[in-house]
Amino acid sequence: MPLSPLTRARWLRRFRSFLALLLLAGLAWGVWTWMPPPATIAPLTHVIDGDSLAVRRGAEQVTIRLTGLDAVEYRQDCGSEDGGRWPCGREARSALESIAGRGPLYCELTAKDIYRRTLAACRTQPFPDGVDLGAEMVRQGWAVATDDAYLIEEAEARAGRRGIWRGRFSRPADWRAAHERPAGTIASPDA
Structure with missing residues (x-):
């Protein structure tokens, strides 16, 4: 059964939000691992x-x-x-x-x-x-x-x-x- 345009738009927004969270988590991890250890x-x-x-x-x-x-x-x-x-x-x-x-x-x-x-x-x-x-x-x-x-x-x-x-x-x-x-x-x- 095909999804309605409204349902498809909701899933697309959720997917974009999930990708944005993954990107932010990846950036945070990258910054944390590149920083020198505390002295x-x-x-x-x-x-x-x-x-x-x-x-x-x-x-x-x-x-x-x-x-x-x-x-x-x-x-x-x-x-x-x-x-x-x-x-x-x-x-x-x-x-x-x-x-x-x-x-x-x-x-x-x-x-x-x-x-x-x-x-x-x-x-x-x-x-x-x-x-x-x-x-x-x-x-x-x-x-x-x-x-x-x-x-x-x-x-x-x-x-x-x-x-x-x-x-x-x-x-x-x-x-x-x-x-x-x-x-x-x-x-x-x-x-």
Whole structure:
């Protein structure tokens, strides 16, 4: 039995309303999934080295390893243009202390590494404001980029001969491999 024109018009309006609701739900879902995760506010306890920080989360202290970069190790020295050596690892830690300030930091936590450190991207202010600590460490020349995130900053530092780029240095991963500590040994950066 064919539908009357009035009934057909009602069904067509309902169908259009249903499609509009589906479209709005899809847009809401898309916006929600594209938004960055909320940043965790992390009171800074102290800077460990050029890419690691200790922060307070509730009653516990958590070690955060910045993602996208590899800073020279605290005990690492670099070569200067005149053939001498300088404590680039200590200067990298000082640079991160200066950039991070007194905190708090706004960190997007991503995962844990094999050393049980929390991996995160941290800023001095909530996104999109403030300074991205990783980007600034690479831009100032205290770290190398480990993925595509900071390649432009690394190129700027290299061209400007800033930080470790002003002389000779071993890449941090190579330096760690050559100065490996015995398994189970955890020492402070001052050791």
